[in-house]
Amino acid sequence: MPRALFPTLAAAVLASLPAAAQEGEPIKIGEINHFTRMPAFAEPYRRGIEMAVEEINEAGGVLGRPLEFVFRDDQGEPGEAIKIAEELMRREGTVMITGSILSNVGLAISSLAARREFVYLASEPLADALTWGQGNAWTFRLRPSTYMQAAMLAEAAAGTDAVTYATIAPNYAYGKDAVAAFKEVLTELKPDVEFVAEQWPPLFDIDAGAEVQALERAKPDAIYNVTFGTDLAKFVREGETRGLFEDRQVYGLLSGEPEYLEPLGAEAPEGWVVTGYPWYDFEDGAGAEFVSAYEARWDETPKNGSNVGYATALSVAAAIETAGSTESAAIREAFEGLTVAVPAGEITYREIDNQATHGAWVGTTALRDGGGVMVDWTYEDGADCLPSDERVRELRPAD
Amino acid sequence: MGLILAQLLTGLANAGALFMVASGLSLIFGVTRIVNFAHGSFYMLGAYVGWSAMQVLPGALGFWGAILVAGVIVGLVGAAVEMLILRRVYAAPELFQLVATFGVILVVQDLALMIWGPTDLLGPRAPGLTGVVRVMGEPVPQYDLALIAITPGVALALWYLIAKTRVGILVRAATQDREMVGALGVNQSWLFTGTFFLGCALAGLGGALQLPKGGADLLMDFTILAQVFVVVVIGGMGSLPGALIASVLISVINVFGVAYLPQSTLVLTYVVMVAVLIWWPFGLLGRAEVAGELGQVGAPEEPVRPAGWPVRAGVAAALVLLATLPAWGGGFALVLATDILIFCLFAASLHFLLGQGGLVSFGHAAFYGGGAYVAALLVRHADTPMELALILAPLGAGLGALIVGWVALRASGVYFAMLTLAFAQLLWSLVYQWGDVTGGDDGIVGIWPADWASGGAAFFWLTLVLCVGGILVLRHAAHAPFGYALRASRDAPLRAEATGLDTRRIRLVAFAFAGAMAGLAGGLFTFSKGSVFPNELEIARSFDALIVVFLGGVKTLSGGWVGGGVFKSAEDLLTRFDYWRLALGLLIIAVVIAAPEGIVGTLKRLARRQGGEDR
Amino acid sequence: MTPVLEARHLTRHFGAIRAVDDVSFALAPGELLALIGPNGAGKSTCFNMAMGQLAPSSGQVLLEGRDITGWPARRIWRAGVGRTFQITATYASMRVIENVQMACLSHHRRTFSLIPRAHRLYRDEAMALLETVGMGAQAERHAAILAYGDLKRLELAMALAHAPRLLLMDEPTAGMAPGERAALMELVAGIVAERGTAVLFTEHDMDVVFGHAQRIMVMNRGQIIADGTPQAIRGDARVREVYLGGGAITAGRGADG
Known part of the structure; x- marks a missing residue:
């Protein structure tokens, strides 16, 4: 049954009083996400946050006060997200903002955050620009960026004999970043590689049959895939049917995340090298504890978003605790260099570019019990996948 | 082979x-x-x-x-x-x-x-x-x-x-x-x-x-x-x-x-569409629109008349109240009011086309988003100051509308509507896929108002002046000879031509004028959000405006901005709940059934009936 | 003297059908000329070519000696030609006087003006025109609710807004009561007499035609078969042939439509 996610109408209509935080009053965090546009991604993420908040508050809260997330739906529209962010900052009395999955919404909020000098933790959006090209002092990012995940796959690819590569990526900013990063890192590691075809299907409007034919025409040794969601499902099915993946190594960015692998069911591709979240094989440690707690709490298996959501709430709590205050400037300073223990391990928000060192799991896809899983995986620490500090300074002009 | x-x-x-x-x-x-x-x-x-x-x-x-x-x-x-x-x-x-x-x-x-x-x-x-x-x-x-x-x-x-x-x-x-x-x-x-x-x-x-x-x-x-x-x-x-x-x-x-142009598949589709429609405005096998088919159905429109003093007094009082919002409303009230005002101007500009000219555009977002992008691109690539960008945004959008209108006005009725949609989609796909200039999906961010206008209240006042001014200009145009000529071209194009009116040019100017006003709204939008993304050019945005114009009432002078205000406010309230789309959809359907003349049209009818009973 | 309107060898095909076939005629200033003929004879086609609504397949139209063939309707209007339509065309969303004001605005080239309020412009001029056609009392009414005969008169007022030297009227009295018909035609005759405007009109009502026209042209199958005074036409055998298969042209109702 749907639960009431959002504040009541009465509360929303109430006159806007800057809620001065007092002892015992909850510390509010504004969370903006695409709950109606991308519910399959946003809901597990929200549950991760809620679970963390429950645990934090049971343990005494933050600065002795309860932590509270205010969830708001932006319909996946940047303009709407800006409006909501303003409301959260000015009326709801939230002390910082988190959220977004889509990069463009993340970039819009990030720009506003810098303008209003308000901390924004971009938990899920992947755009490199968030911490580099358009990076600013007030925006931090939790999840490993496009570049980091692409670099992980490029490293795996560099170790094989494949020389000719074809790429397929949705024709928008994320897809372009992902291809550029993969090319950059792979070419650096293995200068003789050649990219023989680049396919750019429109996002969520792939003509899979035609794309597969175009890739086949180029006869590459290996394929680098960035498509996701329904595009991925269509691509995999057409590719399997037409034999595109036979005797070819395929690298799939994010393809191993349960959000993308689970809907494919028994048709999940086998033998792809992917980044993802293999929660089913965590045996001990914080990762496994999180998985069993999550399953107990929600009666469903965790997604990658659940893990990110949980880590988001932990990061926020740690930052405010470190800051010792709910002032924006103090929280911002606390985030710089902040180290937090999250299910994946210890992560640090780098001072140089505000990017967290949260890593990703790289493995090979296989079928198990009629569903796709990752096997032979390893956890790649994010800190190892980033360019040199010198290069980062070049990439991040703002500082 | x-x-x-x-x-x-x-x-x-x-x-x-x-x-x-x-x-x-x-x-x-x-x-x-x-x-x-x-x-x-x-x-x-x-x-x-x-x-x-x-x-x-x-x-x-x-x-x-x-x-x-x-x-x-x-x-x-x-x-x-x-x-x-x-x-x-x-x-x-x-x-x-x-x-x-x-x-x-x-x-x-x-x-x-x-x-x-x-x-x-x-x-x-x-x-x-x-x-x-x-x-x-x-x-x-x-x-x-x-x-x-x-x-x-x-x-x-x-x-x-x-x-x-x-x-x-x-x-x-x-x-x-x-x-x-x-x-x-x-x-x-x-x-x-x-x-x-x-x-x-x-x-x-x-x-x-x-x-x-x-x-x-x-x-x-x-x-x-x-x-x-x-x-x-x-x-x-x-x-x-x-x-x-x-x-x-x-x-x-x-x-x-x-296979051969993988970067530009979207653009290709819309280029084909525009090309076909330029040669065959009614499509390959379509039938030419019968004149008057999309004209005035239902009760004839009431003659326009200047608002009476009670309405003027009411509007003046409301404006005073609005202008003093920074004194009594919170910071977010200003943000919300800015959003609503911008949308009202956008809706009013489409309403002018629809209500006065009988020109139904399915692609009005092209000029709104176009204005937004003109402003953002000028600031990003030419360091243009905000004031100049806000002048050039409507000019650029108006110029674009002139070009689009020149082609689209060869057709009429629903074909005209579809041609405008085709151009809007073409523009959208260009902006979306031409990332080097437009930033593509990542948009253009960091476009903030000039220092003097950067406070919440200052920018709100700027928006208030420009949006209310724009709406008043649109409204005044309806009373001016040009508005009469536009309605004449809609009511009886043959008669208009036979009394010396160049109906095509009149429509074209109206289209450019409405496009410019939408562009002004778009330019303001960019500075109010600090960024612009291809979303502002999407079909959904055109539909938003179209819906509110119909909901407000086509055959009235105020339908556009009233519909815009009501719709934006309802959306702001409803999106706080789960399943708000269901609620909003049912609300729209209910208004359609209960008030087919739109909100303003129905209120006017009720007021008239009330007045009749009093007498 | 140069004729106000002259048609030279006007021809118009619709597919294989020659709706108008080599028609030539001239109209002198101040002349009241009726164009009659059975349905489908080509009257309206002739009209629409003269007024620029339809391009002729061949032939020329001259206005006061100037070739206006192929001109758009609005340019012909500016050259001094007013017209009324078979099915009245007025601006339904405006008041009666605003309809006429609109024509005046166009005449004074003010249609692109955005500054003044239109309803204050040329009111006296429009009112005078409405008085001329006897519509003064209805000036403030909504045009959409006028009786049909009144719409015809309103159209006439609009057609006169730029003091035309030629007036083209396509079935000016269609749909009116007999008494109204006579009144309207007397009005037109008065305008001809007073202003020297030439009038070319088509009509089905033979009372109107023979009662008011100074000259009559008869069309059949795209051609002019007779041209002369009412008396001459009344006695023309070919005309009788066309109408009612040889019977006399009787006053009263002609074929309508």
């Missing part, structure tokens, strides 16, 4: 589902003159219902049975929508019904989410058709061949139904001349319901048939809608053979585009 043949077959297979959805839309438009915005939703429903039926029905028979079941169920849903909602608003001004269908889109989105959940559903494969056939050495999926066989079958069945049966004769008669069917003693409402059943069933079939090539997801309604509009417009509204030719054309062009 083999590859080219295989690519051709892929294109033909893709054309199948597209044709079914497009023919349904075309059929419905041909007979009922309703542009069914919800057609994509019926396609999505077909996919979901088909998926569910395939889980229950076993084997090959079950698979094909499920597809038929999906068609029938979706057809019945369509018939129910026609009987429960649309039938009540046939007497409303033409094209008003599309507002109701927009409400249906919102309702279906949330119902599908409730019933089938958020996760994408992978379509089952067709039993016995999972392999490939080698055609000159190239693999061609068996199911593709099945689709290539089914599509002509459906097309033939449709042709037989329309050309050889009594029902078909009525449908054809209705497509040609609706009054005649009534005169023939045919029960028109059953004909309309039947058409809706058939049209929606075709959409449902299309949705279910594509399951083995993809699946069901919650975004497929808008994705297919854009493509289907392209097909129907290229083929000609109301023409089934046109829909067939156009779906094959677009699908095949797209397949070759993927």
Whole structure:
């Protein structure tokens, strides 16, 4: 049954009083996400946050006060997200903002955050620009960026004999970043590689049959895939049917995340090298504890978003605790260099570019019990996948 | 050679589902003159219902049975929508019904989410058709061949139904001349319901048939809608053979585009569309619009008159209240009011076209988003100060409107509407795919107001002055000779021409004027948000404006901004809840049924009745 | 003297049909000329070519000696030609006087003006025109609710807004009561007499034609078969042939439509 996610109408209509935080009053965090546009991604993420908040508050809260997330739906529209962010900052009395999955919404909020000098933790959006090209002092990012995940796959690819590569990526900013990063890192590691075809299907409007034919025409040794969601499902099915993946190594960015692998069911591709979240094989440690707690709490298996959501709430709590205050400037300073223990391990928000060192799991896809899983995986620490500090300074002009 | 043949077959297979959805839309438009915005939703429903039926029905028979079941169920849903909602608003001004269908889109989105959940559903494969056939050495999926066989079958069945049966004769008669069917003693409402059943069933079939090539997801309604509009417009509204030719054309062009121009597939589609429409404004096989077809239906419009002193006093008081908002409202109230004011100007600019000129534009977001991008690009690439950017944004949008209007105004009525949509989509695809200049999907961020206007109150006042000023200018234009000339061109174009009016030039100037006002709203939007993204050029944005203009009341002077204000406020309140789309959709449908003259029109009628009783 | 309007070998095909076939005629200033003929004789086609609504397949139209063939309707209007339509065309969303003001605005080339309020402009001029056609009392009414005969008169007022030297009237009295018909035609005759405006009109009502026209042209199957004074036409055998298969042209109702 749907639960009431959002504040009541009465509360929303109430006159806007800057809620001065007092002892015992909850510390509010504004969370903006695409709950109606991308519910399959946003809901597990929200549950991760809620679970963390429950645990934090049971343990005494933050600065002795309860932590509270205010969830708001932006319909996946940047303009709407800006409006909501303003409301959260000015009326709801939230002390910082988190959220977004889509990069463009993340970039819009990030720009506003810098303008209003308000901390924004971009938990899920992947755009490199968030911490580099358009990076600013007030925006931090939790999840490993496009570049980091692409670099992980490029490293795996560099170790094989494949020389000719074809790429397929949705024709928008994320897809372009992902291809550029993969090319950059792979070419650096293995200068003789050649990219023989680049396919750019429109996002969520792939003509899979035609794309597969175009890739086949180029006869590459290996394929680098960035498509996701329904595009991925269509691509995999057409590719399997037409034999595109036979005797070819395929690298799939994010393809191993349960959000993308689970809907494919028994048709999940086998033998792809992917980044993802293999929660089913965590045996001990914080990762496994999180998985069993999550399953107990929600009666469903965790997604990658659940893990990110949980880590988001932990990061926020740690930052405010470190800051010792709910002032924006103090929280911002606390985030710089902040180290937090999250299910994946210890992560640090780098001072140089505000990017967290949260890593990703790289493995090979296989079928198990009629569903796709990752096997032979390893956890790649994010800190190892980033360019040199010198290069980062070049990439991040703002500082 | 083999590859080219295989690519051709892929294109033909893709054309199948597209044709079914497009023919349904075309059929419905041909007979009922309703542009069914919800057609994509019926396609999505077909996919979901088909998926569910395939889980229950076993084997090959079950698979094909499920597809038929999906068609029938979706057809019945369509018939129910026609009987429960649309039938009540046939007497409303033409094209008003599309507002109701927009409400249906919102309702279906949330119902599908409730019933089938958020996760994408992978379509089952067709039993016995999972392999490939080698055609000159190239693999061609068996199911593709099945689709290539089914599509002509459906097309033939449709042709037989329309050309050889009594029902078909009525449908054809209705497509040609609706009054005649009534005169023939045919029960028109059953004909309309039947058409809706058939049209929606075709959409449902299309949705279910594509399951083995993809699946069901919650975004497929808008994705297919854009493509289907392209097909129907290229083929000609109301023409089934046109829909067939156009779906094959677009699908095949797209397949070759993927292979040889992979970066620009979207742009390619819309370039083809614009090119076709420049040569054939009514599509390949479309019929020229009968003059006055989209003119004034229903009660004649009241003559405009300047507002009386009570209204003026009321507006002045409201403006004073609004201007002092920084003193009594909170910081967020200013942000919200800024948003609403900008949207009101955008809506008012479209309303001017629609209400005064009878020009229904489906692509007004091109000028709103266009203005927004002009401002953002100037600041980003030329370091233009805000003040200059806010002057150039409307100028740029107006110039763009002049160019678009010059082409689009060769057609009229719904074809004009579709041409504007085509241009808006072309612009959107250019901005989306030309990332080096426009930032593509990542947009242009960091475009903030000048220092003097950067405080919440200062920017609010700037917006207030420009938006209220713009709305007043639009309103004044309706009272000025130009507004009269525009209404004259709409009421009786022959008479207008025969008394020296250059109706085409008048419409063109009106189109550019409205475009410029939308551009001003867009420029303000950019600075209020600090960023701009291709979303501001999307179909959805054009629809937003169109919906509020109809909801506000076309045949009134204030319908645009009143509708905009009410809609934005309702949206701000409703989006705080789960399943707000359901609520908003039902609200829109309720307004459509209860107040077919729009909010302002109905209020005026009530006021008049009240006044009559008093006397 | 140069004729106000001259048609030279006007021809118009619709597919294989010659709707108008080599028609030539001239109209002198101040002349009241009726163009009659059975349905489908080509009268309206002739009219529409003279007024620029339809391009001739061949032939020329001259206005006061100037070749106006192929000109758009609005340019012909500016050259001094007013017209009324078979099915009245007025601006339904405006008041009666605003309809006429609109024509005046166009005449004074103010249609692109955005500054003044239109309803204050040329009111006196418009009112005078309405008085001329006897519509003064209805000036403030909504045009959409006028009786048909009043719409015809309103159209006439609009057609006179730029003091035309030629007035083209396509079935000016169609749909009016007999008494109204006579009144309207007397009005037109008065305008001809007073202003020297030439009038070319088509008509089905033979009372109107023979009662008011100074000259009559008869068309059949796209050609002019007779041209002369009412008396001459009344006695023309070919005309009788066309109308009622040889019977006398009787006053009263002609074929309508």
